[in-house]
Amino acid sequence: MKYPVLIILTLGFFSASLTACVPARPPADISAADPDLAQLRKDQQQLAQQVEQNRNNLLLLEAKVRDQQSLIGDLRSELATKKVTPSREIATSTRPVIAPSIVPTIVDSQNASPTDIYLQAFSDYAAGRFEQAIKGFETFLQLHAGSDYAGNAQYWLGECFYSQQQYARAVEEFQRTVERYPQGSKTPDALLKMASALTQLGQADRADEALQILRSRYPDSPAARKPLGSN
Incomplete structure (x- = not known):
């Protein structure tokens, strides 16, 4: 009985040796095979x-839509104001207002009202014609600094420079809005946007100061509840 067992063990050892001598076959490349x-x-x-x-493009599109909605809301506010106050300004304005090259079809340079000049400048800003908008707002402020629109014009002048990444000049215009028109409807927004411009300039301390002024002077304003960098 010992011999059969010995034979079986010998054959098993011999088979294992042969298996070890055969080189392993690399796995098939599925991509090459299919x-x-x-x-x-x-x-x-x-x-x-x-x-x-597409996801990134959608995020950019959503940001642009928010910007346009903000502009539409501001324009509606300006038009609503126009219905209430222009008569007093028209009656007191007889001076030529603006060159025809800036507003060739909408505004008559000889007879335009301050309201029409303001809305034309705002339309230029909304359309991205920042240089024309700057000229329009500056002319408006030179001729009608006492107008009910003056504070808003000063604010949008700052926005024109901000949109062109001229942050230092934007800070100057927003600062003028705060100093000259402390009760203006756009003054809280001017403080918020000034803080954003200062952040772009790397002046974090001044940006924090602007935000503190915003939240202490105008705590109930929508701007006081917005995060820095929002429109």
Whole structure:
């Protein structure tokens, strides 16, 4: 009985030795064996990249929509004000207001009212024509500094420079809004935007000071509840 057991053990050892001598076969490359699967993986990667790009584009679009909604709200406010106050300003204004090259079709340079000049400058700002808007607001402020629109014009002048990333000049115009028109409807927004411009200039201490003034003087204003950097 010992011999069969010995034979079996010998054969098992011999078989294991042969197996160890045979080199291991590398795993098959699935992609090489199946070109369709490789293409599918490539398509999936491209689709994932496209989804991410579309997501980023959507975020940018949402930001632009918010900006446009803000502008529409401001324009509605200006138009509502125009219905109430222009008669007094028109009656007191007989001076030429603005060059035809700035507002060639909407404003008559000889007979335009302060209201029309203001709204034309605001329209230029909303359309991204910042240089024309700057000229319009500056002319308006030179000729009608006592107008009910003056504080808003001063604020939007600062916005024109901010939109062109001229942050130092924007700070100056927002500061004038705060100093000259402390009761103006856009003064809280001027403080918020001034803080944002100062942050862009790396002046964090001055930005914090502007925010403190905003929240202490105008605690109930919408601007006081907005985060820094919002429109």
